Amino acid sequence: MAEDKESAEALVSKVQRKITEAFNLFDDESNKTVDVREIGTIIRSLGCFPTEGELHEIITEVEEDEPTGFIRFEKFLPTMTKVLMERKFRPIPEELLIQAFEVLDQEKKGYLEPEELKKFMTQEGEPFSNDEMEEMLSASVDPDKNVIFYKDFVGMMTVSEQ
């Protein structure tokens, strides 16, 4: 028990150290605050895959009562510790990702046209901005066939993640 507790405490301190590191990376003025717009990047840099909706929820939780546009470290640390300890927003499995692409590929061709992907990504869900879209297309489109072999694309992403 005591060991468990100790290891748990050690884990917690480890996690908190990681969070502190990530937070400090974006604390430009070194006054234990970050811009609210950097919170998504911080959370994602800690290995999470939150949606924009989930990100909003966390932001509303850690924000001050009067929105100042900045997030304080004291507020961010316990919430983020809890998130990481509970393993929320865990990495999305490869199968689930491929399934998502297959849903978009209604004719089961095994690939997607760039226009199709663009249409889905910019009109459904939590739409991409044009820059984001350009980036994604540049990373995913097969240069020879000018289509997206989504399985290859998913494989590329998951390999680089590991």
Added chain:
Amino acid sequence: MVISQTLVITIGADSLKVMDLSEEKPTIQEIEATIKILEDCVWKIETVLFLPAILANSYNMSPGLEDGLVVMLQEHQQLKDQLATQYLRWLEVKGMEGNKLLSRLEQAFCGSLRNVLRRLRAHPVLLKGLSIEEIVEESKKLAESLKELQCLLMESSLTDPSAEKEERDKSRYMHELSLRHHNNMELVSTLKKEVAAATKDKDVEISKKNEIIRMLKSSLFHMEKTSKEFATRMLLDAENQNLSDRKTSEGRRTNMQQEISQLYSELNSLIIKNRELEMTLRRRKNKVDSETENWIQKYDADMSDKQVELEEVSGCCAQETAELRELEKHYAVLELEYSQIMEERKLAQEQKEKEEREKVIKDQNAVIIQAYWRGFKVRKAMKGKNKGKKGKKGKGRKTK
């Protein structure tokens, strides 16, 4: 009386018989016996005369004859032949021995003849069919003379009772009469005695009967007396009863009359009362009648009104039903249309839902991809940053 008469008659008959027997008995019996013997002789002679014929025919005799008779006849024939030969021999040689033999043969022949005769007498039929042609003349004469003798005897037997006998008969008859008279007298005396006894008995009987009659008369007299008394008493009683009954009945009648008069008066009063009641009832009845009449009239009027109304209503009803039918037709068309429309709407709704569902799915999947891509991009950038020591910072700012 009757008994005595019969007695007299019987006595008379007996005396007559006795008298006859005493006079005729010796002569008649003798004569009759003689006649019989003569008759027998005549028959025997005749039969003997027939014998030769019978002997001659003995072999041809009718089959009804007994064998014994035939044998006897043959034996007799043999005896006769022997006798004839012996006799002829005797005529030639007269001697003692021949004499003896002849006498013996004669005896045997006589016995045989007697037997034959006895047999023939038992069968008189044999003699009937034979003729008398061959009969010898002397023998015939003998028979005739014997018959004559017989006739004579018979005549004598019939004519014999003569005057000589009459005297004797008379005296005997007188004697008989006196005897009979004496008997009669005795009978009469006994009868008289009987009569006297009978009359005495009768008198006793009569006296007895008279006594009975007297007793009966007296009893009758008594009876009459008692019955008269009874009748008078009954009459008296009846009269008394009658009187009392009449009295009571009169009393009752007066009572009844009173009652009747009372009842009459009651009846009268009741009649008057009932008349009044009847009058009132009649008045009421009239009133009620008129009322009913009014009611009926009213009812009739109401009925006619109602009828008219009913007709109107039924007319309306018919019209409305026609209308209803039309409307129903219309309704059916509209309903069909309505159902079609509803079907279309439902289909549209389903389509819409399906689309929405698809959209949701797409949304979710898009979100997954987008989240993954954003995370991937940030970490890629962070790696690059870590290598180049805090390179680009503004990348994350693009997101929001």
